[in-house]
Amino acid sequence: MNAYVGIDLGSTTTKAVVLAQDGSILGKGITNSRSNYDLAAEVARTEAFVTARFGLLRREVEKVAGIALLDRLMRAFRVQQNLVQMRRLQELVDEEVDRGVVPDLRAPTRAVLDAIFKRVEAEEEAWFAEENPGTRSDFFRDVIGSAYTRSAEAIVPDTGLAFDLFLGLWDKCIIRVENEPIGLGFADHIGTAITRLGSPPSVIEGVERALAVDLQATSTVGTGYGRARLPFPKEQIRSEILCHGLGAHAMFPGTRTVLDIGGQDTKAIQIDAEGIVTSFQMNDRCAAGCGRYLGYIADEMNIGLHELGPIAMKSTRNVKINSTCTVFAGAELRERLSLGERREDILAGLHRAVILRAMSLLARSGGIEDEFTFTGGVANNPAAVSALVQLVQENYGTKILNISPSSIYTGALGAAMFAAQGVSS
Amino acid sequence: MELQKEMIAEHFRRLEQAPETHEPVVYTFVPGNLTELVRSFGALPLLPEINALQSGMRGMSRKYIAEAEKAGHSEDVCTYVKCDVGMIKSGNIGPTGTRLPKPDLLLLSYTGCYTFMKWFELLREEYDCPAVFLHIPYQSDGRLAPEHRQFIVDQIREKIIPALEKVTGRAYDEGKLRELLGYSRDAEDDLVAVLQTAKQRPSPIDAYFGAVYYVGPIFSAFRGTPEGAAYYRALRQEVDARVAAGQGPTTPSGRLDEQKYRLVVEGPPNWTSFHEFWQMFSDEGAVCVASTYTKVGGTYEFGFRHDPGDPIGTLADYCGGCYTNLSLPQRIDMLVNYVKDYAADGFLINSVKSCNSFSAGQLLILREVEKRTGIPGAFIESDLVDPRYFSAANIKNRLESYIQMLAARRLGGAS
Numbered sequence: 001m002n003a004y005v006g007i008d009l010g011s012t013t014t015k016a017v018v019l020a021q022d023g024s025i026l027g028k029g030i031t032n033s034r035s036n037y038d039l040a041a042e043v044a045r046t047e048a049f050v051t052a053r054f055g056l057l058r059r060e061v062e063k064v065a066g067i068a069l070l071d072r073l074m075r076a077f078r079v080q081q082n083l084v085q086m087r088r089l090q091e092l093v094d095e096e097v098d099r100g101v102v103p104d105l106r107a108p109t110r111a112v113l114d115a116i117f118k119r120v121e122a123e124e125e126a127w128f129a130e131e132n133p134g135t136r137s138d139f140f141r142d143v144i145g146s147a148y149t150r151s152a153e154a155i156v157p158d159t160g161l162a163f164d165l166f167l168g169l170w171d172k173c174i175i176r177v178e179n180e181p182i183g184l185g186f187a188d189h190i191g192t193a194i195t196r197l198g199s200p201p202s203v204i205e206g207v208e209r210a211l212a213v214d215l216q217a218t219s220t221v222g223t224g225y226g227r228a229r230l231p232f233p234k235e236q237i238r239s240e241i242l243c244h245g246l247g248a249h250a251m252f253p254g255t256r257t258v259l260d261i262g263g264q265d266t267k268a269i270q271i272d273a274e275g276i277v278t279s280f281q282m283n284d285r286c287a288a289g290c291g292r293y294l295g296y297i298a299d300e301m302n303i304g305l306h307e308l309g310p311i312a313m314k315s316t317r318n319v320k321i322n323s324t325c326t327v328f329a330g331a332e333l334r335e336r337l338s339l340g341e342r343r344e345d346i347l348a349g350l351h352r353a354v355i356l357r358a359m360s361l362l363a364r365s366g367g368i369e370d371e372f373t374f375t376g377g378v379a380n381n382p383a384a385v386s387a388l389v390q391l392v393q394e395n396y397g398t399k400i401l402n403i404s405p406s407s408i409y410t411g412a413l414g415a416a417m418f419a420a421q422g423v424s425s
Numbered sequence: 426m427e428l429q430k431e432m433i434a435e436h437f438r439r440l441e442q443a444p445e446t447h448e449p450v451v452y453t454f455v456p457g458n459l460t461e462l463v464r465s466f467g468a469l470p471l472l473p474e475i476n477a478l479q480s481g482m483r484g485m486s487r488k489y490i491a492e493a494e495k496a497g498h499s500e501d502v503c504t505y506v507k508c509d510v511g512m513i514k515s516g517n518i519g520p521t522g523t524r525l526p527k528p529d530l531l532l533l534s535y536t537g538c539y540t541f542m543k544w545f546e547l548l549r550e551e552y553d554c555p556a557v558f559l560h561i562p563y564q565s566d567g568r569l570a571p572e573h574r575q576f577i578v579d580q581i582r583e584k585i586i587p588a589l590e591k592v593t594g595r596a597y598d599e600g601k602l603r604e605l606l607g608y609s610r611d612a613e614d615d616l617v618a619v620l621q622t623a624k625q626r627p628s629p630i631d632a633y634f635g636a637v638y639y640v641g642p643i644f645s646a647f648r649g650t651p652e653g654a655a656y657y658r659a660l661r662q663e664v665d666a667r668v669a670a671g672q673g674p675t676t677p678s679g680r681l682d683e684q685k686y687r688l689v690v691e692g693p694p695n696w697t698s699f700h701e702f703w704q705m706f707s708d709e710g711a712v713c714v715a716s717t718y719t720k721v722g723g724t725y726e727f728g729f730r731h732d733p734g735d736p737i738g739t740l741a742d743y744c745g746g747c748y749t750n751l752s753l754p755q756r757i758d759m760l761v762n763y764v765k766d767y768a769a770d771g772f773l774i775n776s777v778k779s780c781n782s783f784s785a786g787q788l789l790i791l792r793e794v795e796k797r798t799g800i801p802g803a804f805i806e807s808d809l810v811d812p813r814y815f816s817a818a819n820i821k822n823r824l825e826s827y828i829q830m831l832a833a834r835r836l837g838g839a840s
Contacts, residue, residue: 239825241822242826242830265819276830277830281804282823
């Protein structure tokens, strides 16, 4: 089966999409971009092929074994992927103890680490065993990192050792694990995942059939800030503006205007009925008003990035944030807090400030035409969407606003479509 | 190129020696400059914005701008001004490494840039020298009205000539001026012929980046000189030879014979990353076939030539018609005509952040040219000589996106 791959090397995350010949999406993968774009591209691509295989598997296994079993198989696969990376992490941490811990404390440190990793592993097993576990991040760093921190918080205080020591060991070693090529592909772990399930024959048969499909990347196109790092000829590299335009067109064919707010840039794009870009504007020099702006604010307020939007949605009062500079906005935020403004109102003001900057780019690119599609990580933030809806209404009247739950993959999808179209043309 | 280098080096050598040779020095700006008149009095012209851009190209501007900011000039001030002020504060060593002389006269032709006026106010303060102001009426309704022309002629006769007579000690010599205007006319004929070769396929020149070198002599001190006329004659022969051989221009990516995209450009180039910026175009196989920047020192393609038969009147016509004095509709017409006449695939605006006079209205220009040509335009932002404002990754991203957009349109149109 021919497969077309699009890879979007963003400043924060790297995404990959695998398309079938008929244009249907076979698989999607995402990873954090790290400082190593080559590896990030490989990880995202592997992940996209893993989900593509599971997509194929779904057809095979669902028929004979039912969807519940398939979900358990997917979870078993994730646990296997995570455990193999965790063991590598454990090895690296062990080496680091020799390097960074005074000899007297090495043995007690190792004992505590052993207890922490046992507990992390037990959490993974518990997640696998649970009937209906909630959704959780697919990133190893997020899942194992939070389990590690939780375990360390529970264990370290009684040992007389410093908590910071264990956080430092994590910080040093997680980067190395993320930057090592570790086999995380479908074929690497599906065998052990099946064993976890007790090797039901129906699943084995389905997996064999899914594996028998020759899934070959016929062509790959890269996009995003790191695109120049990809080992492709120039013809296989596309600007993310074109990819976002085409990707948004594929998701919502009626799209004429696209707003993409990514980690460090904001793009306002106008496209025609075929998804071809006719005009665009980007922020220049200054990245205020992009995703990182919200990341900075979340750090300043000591809350998670994903919590910002929901907190801002509770706002009942308009607070105007005037600064167009991220760092100054941080100062303004502190001042507002000291004046007694409520956190949710300030956050709502900050979201509005982000969208106001986007509105300026949209105006400069030619305005907003029906339909209007919002993409990029910030499109998942309810307060940003709410501010956008309001400002679009005020400035352009009622427009259809499209937001896909998979909007983060828009660029990679467009790249995969360019791959399918034949990049040489 | 070699000829040009020698001419410029010789000019700066003469400027350096001016305090000893007692050749009077007149500072003036490129748009609306009266070089022939200045030279007819035996004075040497010196153009501060040319020095600033040269400092930018030679990697000196960062230091100079820092000096000017230290002296109290805001970050938002025109970076040409700060580069010049910083250069003066750093010993006034010019772009070729020679010391620049003090001005005997500051001659300001006001052709749309308000900052020029403030710049000379600073220099007048610095040097305590006389300054004379030639007010060129803005072509708000798209033409230089007869009374406007007369207004300029009267100012030249009643203010500029007496000021030049006073600082040089020489009487106005109309015969000499006529002779120099003849050199200008010849050079202008050749320059227009060279710039219009870009209508050929492949274009033998890059009419933006490459043409910056071509307009150098005529923009700076060499209009109305036999050396200038000889330079343009030689340049025309060289470019004609390229046309005959079917050759493209030499670019940072090598000789560009295979030209995939023909672009028209509005706005000055970035000088601090000039070659990097140019290479972003040439790597994409893009050649610039026409540009408005190469007209800020004078628009000649519509037929204007300096006329020795009407020496003062022709200077008035020249000043009134230079690009910076044109209205927005005129600038739009120029770009639209360039796109059509030079069969361009696209057009691009390089907008200069620190230039309020000419960046204002550029988005409007973009939209109008798009509407009238049916071709999408690109918008890039950088600066003249402040290296902090050239974000290579961002600009490359925009340019590549634009080129790919043109490619996609080409495919879409063909299917």
